Amino acid sequence: MLTEIDHVAIAVRDLDAAVEWYATRLGAREVHRERVESDGVEEALLAVAESYVQLLTPIREDSPVARFLERRGEGLHHVGYRVDDVASALAAIRDAGGRVIDEVPRPGSRGTTVAFVHPAAAFGTLIELVQEG
Numbered sequence: 001m002l003t004e005i006d007h008v009a010i011a012v013r014d015l016d017a018a019v020e021w022y023a024t025r026l027g028a029r030e031v032h033r034e035r036v037e038s039d040g041v042e043e044a045l046l047a048v049a050e051s052y053v054q055l056l057t058p059i060r061e062d063s064p065v066a067r068f069l070e071r072r073g074e075g076l077h078h079v080g081y082r083v084d085d086v087a088s089a090l091a092a093i094r095d096a097g098g099r100v101i102d103e104v105p106r107p108g109s110r111g112t113t114v115a116f117v118h119p120a121a122a123f124g125t126l127i128e129l130v131q132e133g
């Protein structure tokens with residue numbers, strides 16, 4: 001079902017400082033920047049081979065990422081896996097007894113379609129399914 005790691009998402013307080021750190025220490029280049037109003041975040045995507053590091057920062061106090069930073073501090077927020085078809089992947093996860101956050105796929109950043117799987121039933125890691133287009 002999973003075809004690739006799409007991105008590893010890291011919650012940070014200062015997006016520009018984090019982008020700068022990854023550029024100067026790891027040579028990772030920013031290839032995309034986007035505000036996702038529906039999630040209350042601004043993200044920067046850094047290219048790593050065919051995958052991305054996604055640095056995420058909240059743009060509103062009520063953003064889930066703002067609550068995450070308050071509770072857990074900066075660090076790994078979720079892992080995004082590429083799939084060919086988010087809707088059928090969601091159905092397969094539900095059929096296998098998995099707990100999903102999004103009952104139906106929704107728009108993600110850079111024109112993708114996404115859905116999240118609940119971390120409480122996935123050994124503590126928030127999982128995002130990502131379909132191109």
Ligand code: CO
Pocket residue numbers: 007009054078080128
């Ligand atoms: Co993501």
